[in-house]
Amino acid sequence: MANPTLEFWFDFASTYSYLSAVRIRTLARTANVTLRFRPFLLGPIFKTLGWDTSPFSIYQAKGRHMWRDLERLTADLNLPFRRPEAFPQNGLLGARVALVGLPLGWGEDYSVALFRAEFETGDPIDAPATSAAILAGLNVDPKTALDAAQSDDTKAALRSQTEAARRFGLFGAPSFRTAGGELFWGNDRLEQALDWARRGK
């Protein structure tokens, strides 16, 4: 019988998506769950909710708590963490590159590396050079991948992803969705989502 699957929905701008991205593959292996990385854009979904940027920027007390929470959580996880100078960053290019790479086998490595570049090193993720360096490190030709990322097909594919996210009731990232349609929101629910997936729910 095939392994159960879990969809991992993320936006590269999202701080808590970073915490899940760097942990999810090891946890999924242990649970014998096959992952499906699903990058999407929160921006269009936030716009429907009346927000033109991250709620962490709109609601200052919520933002202050989020940064302190990230410091505490990354310390507990022994993860490097550096608050980027600009927040939120624009995850558009990253999401497109990830969509190109997922069927080719390097999309997950690229995604995790881009999150690390953003929240460990402080690199600008909308700069093509940031992605190019990661791709080169994965033995992927940067020009081919970046050109494919900007193709009309990829642009349309990302729009469909985001529409699927909306259809599935997503309102934040990270989110996790089982084959049975159970939706879990937030890095705090990663373990629970894997457990539901593992039990075939």
Next chain:
Amino acid sequence: MANPTLEFWFDFASTYSYLSAVRIRTLARTANVTLRFRPFLLGPIFKTLGWDTSPFSIYQAKGRHMWRDLERLTADLNLPFRRPEAFPQNGLLGARVALVGLPLGWGEDYSVALFRAEFETGDPIDAPATSAAILAGLNVDPKTALDAAQSDDTKAALRSQTEAARRFGLFGAPSFRTAGGELFWGNDRLEQALDWARRGK
């Protein structure tokens, strides 16, 4: 040396505050942490954020996830849970009664019982009869307590609580605050907050 302390900030309308209220006293005893229950009102704080009701009512996808999340979490915790017909309920009377009872020694029992009445039985928490029944069960004279709850002193005390919450940067409930001023938001952070308090942070 006195035990370290942790402030437990809650609003009776808050679903996730229920999950913390029914768990926190046992967990705090184990951690040798002394609790300070601090009821407050989210309404005035939400108003500043531009919300005239619960964000779970304003943002429908977020609300749908919250109710499903509560079902899953209460099932895991073997806690009874019944979605109230009206949401959010008005926690004003409950917060005032709790403020009367906390210095008298019955405030914590009353608070936990009111949360249970709301989310286990489905009772209306703004009805004086709901509080009266709980108080009678605690051998507290309901009329004396309810009169004290509606006194000008108690009304002013609740306003100060809510202003203190705002000053401390609270933006949701439950929240936890250590003697060192560390702020933790959400039932998901209860264990971490107790751990910080236990370590004297």
